[in-house]
Amino acid sequence: MKKITSLLTAAALLMAAHPSTASVTLNLDVENLYGPTAGVPAAAGSTVVLIGSTQNATFGDLTQATNSFTAEADDIVLGIFELSDGGIFQNAAFLDIDTTTAAASGLSLNDPLLLLWYPNLSYTPTLTGPGNSQLFGTYRTANATLGSDIGWTVPANGTYTLAAFAESIGGDVPDTTFTATQTTAGGAANTPPSAACQDVIVSAAANCQASVTAAQVNNGSSDPDGDPITLSLAPVGPFALGTNHVTLTVADNKGGTNTCVAKVIVRDTTLPTITCPSNISTQLAPGQVSVVLNFPAPTTGDNCGVASVVSIPASGSSFAVGSTIVTNRVVDSSGNTNLCTFTVSVAAAANRVPNAICQDVIVSAAANCQATVTAAQVNNGSSDPDGDPITLGLAPVGPFALGTNNVTLTVADNKGGTNTCVAKVIVRDTTLPTITCPSNISTQLAPGQVSVIINFPAPTTGDNCGVASVTSVSVSGSSFAIGSTIVTNRVVDNSGNTNLCTFTVTVNAPGNQAPLAVCQDVVVLAGANCQASVTAAQVNNGSSDPDGDPITLGLSPAGPFALGTNNVTLTVADNKGGTNTCVAKVIVRDTTLPTITCPADVSVNVPAGQTSAVVTFPAAQASDACGLQSVTSSPASGSTFPLGQTTVTSTAVDNAGNLNTCTFTVTVTQTENQPPVALCRDVTVTAGANCSANVTAAQVDNGSNDPDGTIASRTLSPAGPYALGQTLVTLTVVDNLGATNSCTATITVEDKTAPTVNCPANVNVQASSNETTAVVTFALPTGADNCGAVTVSALPASGSAFALGVTPVVIMAVDNAGNTNTCSFTVTVTAGQSGECRTIAALIEKVDQLPLTTWRKKTLVRHLELVQRHQQAGRTRAAQAHMEIFVRSVRWLDWYNQISDSAADELIKCAKQIIPFRDGKRWSWDD
Numbered sequence: 001m002k003k004i005t006s007l008l009t010a011a012a013l014l015m016a017a018h019p020s021t022a023s024v025t026l027n028l029d030v031e032n033l034y035g036p037t038a039g040v041p042a043a044a045g046s047t048v049v050l051i052g053s054t055q056n057a058t059f060g061d062l063t064q065a066t067n068s069f070t071a072e073a074d075d076i077v078l079g080i081f082e083l084s085d086g087g088i089f090q091n092a093a094f095l096d097i098d099t100t101t102a103a104a105s106g107l108s109l110n111d112p113l114l115l116l117w118y119p120n121l122s123y124t125p126t127l128t129g130p131g132n133s134q135l136f137g138t139y140r141t142a143n144a145t146l147g148s149d150i151g152w153t154v155p156a157n158g159t160y161t162l163a164a165f166a167e168s169i170g171g172d173v174p175d176t177t178f179t180a181t182q183t184t185a186g187g188a189a190n191t192p193p194s195a196a197c198q199d200v201i202v203s204a205a206a207n208c209q210a211s212v213t214a215a216q217v218n219n220g221s222s223d224p225d226g227d228p229i230t231l232s233l234a235p236v237g238p239f240a241l242g243t244n245h246v247t248l249t250v251a252d253n254k255g256g257t258n259t260c261v262a263k264v265i266v267r268d269t270t271l272p273t274i275t276c277p278s279n280i281s282t283q284l285a286p287g288q289v290s291v292v293l294n295f296p297a298p299t300t301g302d303n304c305g306v307a308s309v310v311s312i313p314a315s316g317s318s319f320a321v322g323s324t325i326v327t328n329r330v331v332d333s334s335g336n337t338n339l340c341t342f343t344v345s346v347a348a349a350a351n352r353v354p355n356a357i358c359q360d361v362i363v364s365a366a367a368n369c370q371a372t373v374t375a376a377q378v379n380n381g382s383s384d385p386d387g388d389p390i391t392l393g394l395a396p397v398g399p400f401a402l403g404t405n406n407v408t409l410t411v412a413d414n415k416g417g418t419n420t421c422v423a424k425v426i427v428r429d430t431t432l433p434t435i436t437c438p439s440n441i442s443t444q445l446a447p448g449q450v451s452v453i454i455n456f457p458a459p460t461t462g463d464n465c466g467v468a469s470v471t472s473v474s475v476s477g478s479s480f481a482i483g484s485t486i487v488t489n490r491v492v493d494n495s496g497n498t499n500l501c502t503f504t505v506t507v508n509a510p511g512n513q514a515p516l517a518v519c520q521d522v523v524v525l526a527g528a529n530c531q532a533s534v535t536a537a538q539v540n541n542g543s544s545d546p547d548g549d550p551i552t553l554g555l556s557p558a559g560p561f562a563l564g565t566n567n568v569t570l571t572v573a574d575n576k577g578g579t580n581t582c583v584a585k586v587i588v589r590d591t592t593l594p595t596i597t598c599p600a601d602v603s604v605n606v607p608a609g610q611t612s613a614v615v616t617f618p619a620a621q622a623s624d625a626c627g628l629q630s631v632t633s634s635p636a637s638g639s640t641f642p643l644g645q646t647t648v649t650s651t652a653v654d655n656a657g658n659l660n661t662c663t664f665t666v667t668v669t670q671t672e673n674q675p676p677v678a679l680c681r682d683v684t685v686t687a688g689a690n691c692s693a694n695v696t697a698a699q700v701d702n703g704s705n706d707p708d709g710t711i712a713s714r715t716l717s718p719a720g721p722y723a724l725g726q727t728l729v730t731l732t733v734v735d736n737l738g739a740t741n742s743c744t745a746t747i748t749v750e751d752k753t754a755p756t757v758n759c760p761a762n763v764n765v766q767a768s769s770n771e772t773t774a775v776v777t778f779a780l781p782t783g784a785d786n787c788g789a790v791t792v793s794a795l796p797a798s799g800s801a802f803a804l805g806v807t808p809v810v811i812m813a814v815d816n817a818g819n820t821n822t823c824s825f826t827v828t829v830t831a832g833q834s835g836e837c838r839t840i841a842a843l844i845e846k847v848d849q850l851p852l853t854t855w856r857k858k859t860l861v862r863h864l865e866l867v868q869r870h871q872q873a874g875r876t877r878a879a880q881a882h883m884e885i886f887v888r889s890v891r892w893l894d895w896y897n898q899i900s901d902s903a904a905d906e907l908i909k910c911a912k913q914i915i916p917f918r919d920g921k922r923w924s925w926d927d
Contacts, residue, residue, distance in 0.1 A: 192256030208304035227252035268334035358423035383644035429495035433463035437501035440542020508546025519584030549574035590656035594624035608673025622652035751817035779874030783813035
């Protein structure tokens with residue numbers, strides 16, 4: 001290979017191998033190297049170790065705060081580090097080829113110390129003290145994993161071997177820790193301590209965090225050299241709820257360190273606090289059977305936060321008369337629960353006075369021109385809103401005079417509540433006055449007379465409320481000519497009711513005179529067939545013969561007579577052939593009241609909550625000889641009747657206007673509502689995809705019913721979905737009148753669903769030559785479960801030695817509930833051919849055969865061990881990255897004639913057989 005003549009030539013070659021890319025940001029680890037004592041050479045056999053630090057870090061855009069700088073697309077970033085005589089690394093720097101600046105004293109662009117893996121170069125730095133001893137020994141791209149250590153051996157005195165590392169920003173190099181071992185004659189190298197960790201489970205404190213010491217995480221760390229050790233923890237805490245990964249660093253007093261990783265599991269075991277509001281007492285308003293009450297939520301607290309607060313019954317629920325215990329449950333974010341209760345007391349409503357409802361009453365005056373009325377007649381459906389029985393009283397009690405009389409109806413319940421209303425009792429005079437006429441008058445003129453003056457007595461009259469006037473046509477003392485004259489007499493009472501009667505005045509001529517026919521109108525009452533019979537004698541009103549001759553009477557028509565006015569002729573004949581007639585009226589009147597019979601009293605019971613009822617009843621039975629005009633009832637059948645007793649008056653009116661009444665009562669009573677019966681049962685269900693389950697009220701209901709109605713609704717509180725485990729729920733049932741009842745049940749949600757797991761593809765490997773087994777690593781698949789984490793294991797495990805042939809591998813996934821699922825794949829190991837290497841062990845064996853110094857072999861082996869470690873952990877990308885570093889190292893050894901081209905090709909061929917990796921263009925100084 002050609003010698004390197006300038007750094008810029010090397011930089012140009014590196015840029016050609018790694019074309020420009022878009023700008024990227026490199027994250028750098030800035031670290032210090034400290035010897036046993038600053039400024040003093042290390043003791044024989046001691047190790048100079050690398051310790052993370054960010055002090056005094058500065059270069060270009062590199063800042064201590066962010067440990068990063070942004071490189072341009074065409075930058076080549078080179079890192080260098082050095083050994084000094086005092087055992088201290090110093091004067092480390094980065095160089096940006098574009099800016100052509102160096103940040104470390106004693107360096108220039110042409111300094112050969114900047115070449116990567118350049119052997120046997122010496123450099124004598126200027127010591128300026130440990131404060132300026134810096135090493136920018138590593139940089140990493142985003143998402144890179146930790147890398148390998150690179151070490152080398154230096155003599156105790158004299159020239160020191162230097163190494164540098166360069167990579168373009170287009171590369172992807174993981175972290176690298178560099179260890180320098182300083183060896184002198186007569187001494188052994190220091191062995192770093194052994195770090196042993198244990199997971200620690202602690203309870204969260206008031207701030208939902210916990211503190212853990214390094215001693216708690218330590219699980220017997222020790223130093224193989226017997227050196228005293230110190231322990232430190234990173235991060236130091238406090239630690240949040242859940243699983244926290246911490247690194248325990250064990251250091252001896254010679255600079256040796258080691259680390260292990262443990263879990264600090266912080267759990268929340270503190271119950272949440274809950275304080276209920278004070279007990280609540282209230283009274284129902286009149287007419288209420290329950291009341292909706294709102295109350296403040298309980299006061300809660302928890303060191304890790306409250307997840308939910310539930311009140312049963314909830315604020316805003318309806319509370320019936322009595323005492324109800326309200327249960328309040330708080331659940332914190334970790335599922336810890338606590339309870340408190342308070343009481344809601346609801347007193348019944350105070351007694352309400354009855355409702356007084358009046359109606360005006362119209363009655364006919366009796367014989368004394370007065371009338372009597374009962375309180376039931378004035379009542380128009382008075383009732384008690386509480387359903388209590390009522391009594392009725394009337395003041396004044398009567399009898400009542402003709403006209404309008406104001407009365408007060410008093411309605412009283414059995415609890416002392418009273419109410420009144422005022423009505424009118426209207427007394428009317430509907431009775432006709434009575435009138436009786438004098439007898440018919442007959443006289444004969446004296447010879448020569450043509451008329452005669454006749455005086456007659458006034459008719460006899462009477463009335464229950466007094467007579468206003470009596471008139472006669474013609475009047476007494478009038479002059480009557482020959483013949484029969486009907487005298488009509490009218491009586492009018494004080495209410496304008498009228499009545500009539502008539503009699504006849506007959507004047508006969510002198511000599512044999514024809515008899516005098518004197519008629520009178522006859523008023524008769526209709527009989528059973530609505531007709532009446534009248535005799536001539538009844539129509540005769542004193543017919544006579546002026547000569548004193550006997551007379552006979554005849555009537556035409558003879559009857560019977562229909563209702564109304566019938567004209568009849570009375571014929572009067574004497575025994576001498578003399579006759580005379582007169583005409584009268586036979587007035588047939590219907591004064592007979594119709595008969596009416598009411599149905600029996602009616603009683604109706606309505607369900608609780610109903611304040612009235614539509615009641616039908618049979619019509620009253622009525623009859624009349626002359627026909628009925630109407631039969632009515634008030635209120636009518638089919639009307640809506642309020643609670644209590646209502647009087648129904650039935651009225652029959654005949655065709656003559658005569659009316660008759662009867663009464664009966666309709667009583668509406670109300671049944672007291674009974675609350676529903678709530679019956680619960682515990683329910684066990686299987687969790688669904690989100691590790692919860694829904695349960696309906698119908699599932700919890702165990703036959704809830706209502707003794708006197710129907711169930712209107714069923715509700716469940718809380719309503720769900722329900723988390724894994726047990727949840728106390730309240731089932732509330734409401735009947736069709738709003739009465740409620742509730743019961744509690746436990747909903748148990750179980751995880752019965754097995755986790756899912758998908759096996760990787762079958763694995764085919766070839767054993768190394770002359771080997772009957774091969775160590776095979778594979779990544780464990782990730783299981784999935786509806787209820788949380790899944791533990792996945794393999795049998796045989798990854799990293800096991802598999803015999804030649806086909807071996808089934810069973811993957812088992814176990815969820816938190818113990819449900820399991822399995823899948824399987826096969827590992828096929830075929831026999832290797834002579835000269836092949838398909839395992840890390842075979843490749844390490846080839847490295848050990850190379851003609852290299854011990855520290856160079858260790859460096860190559862260290863990279864291969866890291867490849868194997870990442871493969872076993874399933875970190876394929878990290879394994880590929882370290883294999884790339886191994887291959888680049890091999891190529892550098894080839895370029896600098898440390899190994900042959902064939903040896904390098906064999907190592908790279910083996911590496912490709914073990915794991916695929918990005919293989920860029922091979923660098924050659926001849927290109």
